[in-house]
Amino acid sequence: MILDIATFPSPVLRKKAVEVELLSDELRELIENMKETLYNANGFGLAAPQVGESIRLIVYDETAGKVGKNPKVIINPEIIQTEGEQIVEEGCLSIPGEFVPVKRYLTVKVRALDEDFNPIIIDAEGNTARIMQHEIDHLNGVLFIDRLPAFRRDTLKKHIKRRIARGEYA
Ligand code: NI
Numbered sequence: 293m294i295l296d297i298a299t300f301p302s303p304v305l306r307k308k309a310v311e312v313e314l315l316s317d318e319l320r321e322l323i324e325n326m327k328e329t330l331y332n333a334n335g336f337g338l339a340a341p342q343v344g345e346s347i348r349l350i351v352y353d354e355t356a357g358k359v360g361k362n363p364k365v366i367i368n369p370e371i372i373q374t375e376g377e378q379i380v381e382e383g384c385l386s387i388p389g390e391f392v393p394v395k396r397y398l399t400v401k402v403r404a405l406d407e408d409f410n411p412i413i414i415d416a417e418g419n420t421a422r423i424m425q426h427e428i429d430h431l432n433g434v435l436f437i438d439r440l441p442a443f444r445r446d447t448l449k450k451h452i453k454r455r456i457a458r459g460e461y462a
Contacts, residue, residue, distance in 0.1 A: 293325045293328065294325070294328055294329050294332045295325050295326065295328075295329045295343040295344075296343065296344070297329065297333060297338075297342050297343060297385050297386060298341070298342055298343070298344055298386055299386050299387065299388065299461050300386055300387045300435065300437075300452060300456075300461075301456075302386070304341050304344050304346060305341060305342065305386055305430070305433065305435060306433040307341060307346045307433050308346075308431070308432055308433050309339075309340065309341050309346045309347050309348045309349075309430075309431040309432075309433075310346060310347055310348065311347075311348050311368050312347050312348055312349055312367045312368055312405075315408070315409045319349075320407075322340070322343075322345060322349070323349070323351065323365055323407055325343075326338050326340065326343060326349070326351040327351050327363045329343060330351050330352070330353065330357075330363065331353075331356075331357045331361060331363075333385050334356055334357070335356060335385045336352060336353065336354060336356050336419075336423050337350060337351070337352035337353075337423045337426060337427040338350070338351050338352070338385065338427070339427045339428075339430030339431055340431075341430055341431065341433075342385060342386050342430060348367065348368045348369065348431045349365070349366075349367050350365070350366045350367075350369060350427040350428070350430075350431070351363055351364070351365050352364055352366075352423050352424075352427060354419055354420045354423060364406075365406060365407035366402065366404035366405070366406070366412070366414070366424075367404055367405040367406070367407070367409070368404060368405055369402050369403070369404035369424070369427075369428055369431070370402065370403045370404065371400050371401070371402055371424070371425070371428060372401050372402070372403050373400065373401035374397040374399065374400050374401075375397060375398060375399045375400075376397060376398030376399055377395060377396070377397065377398055378395075378396050378397070378398045378418065378421075378422065379393050379394070379395050379396075380393065380394065380396070380419075380422055381393050381394075382394040382396075382422065382426060382436050383436075384426070384435065384436055386430075386435070387435065387436070387437065387452065388461065389455070389460070390437075390448065390451075390452065392436070392437075392440065392444070392448065394422075394426075394436050394439050394440065395439065396421065396422050396425045396426075396439075397421060397425060398417065398418065398421060399415070399416065399417045399418075399421050400416050400421045400424050400425060401413065401414070401415050401416075402414045402416060402424055402428075437449060437452075
């Protein structure tokens with residue numbers, strides 16, 4: 293089932309999500325629905341708060357499904373090591389139509405659980421590292437616009453509010 297994606301300034305996008313404690317049928321169903329929703333939106337990543345569930349769960353695919361679908365799931369992720377820097381244009385399914393350069397770490401080491409609740413360590417670099425940081429931000433109520441220098445952030449927020457006023461957001 294394709295889920296509705298919350299858009300800025302929905303309050304659920306600003307909440308700190310809680311840890312997932314139980315691998316339930318309900319959780320498995322949410323994961324499947326999030327995969328479907330991610331591909332339907334041609335996204336690289338989707339965090340549970342974006343579909344209204346304030347829990348620490350992320351689905352991502354660094355190819356956005358363009359070279360065969362290979363969805364990955366991380367639960368209760370934690371960045372345990374970072375290195376370097378990259379500035380790459382970024383967008384967000386919750387802020388449709390806006391793409392701006394965002395400064396991120398070049399590599400991150402992430403500790404998490406996979407969709408069967410097995411502990412995993414991911415050494416992510418470049419695009420994958422950027423997706424990880426963007427989606428983990430979502431679990432903490434942080435959006436990519438918060439990562440911009442103050443002047444650019446304010447300009448972009450005003451621009452987004454004008455678009456919302458014109459009814460350009462879902
Ligand atoms: Ni996003």
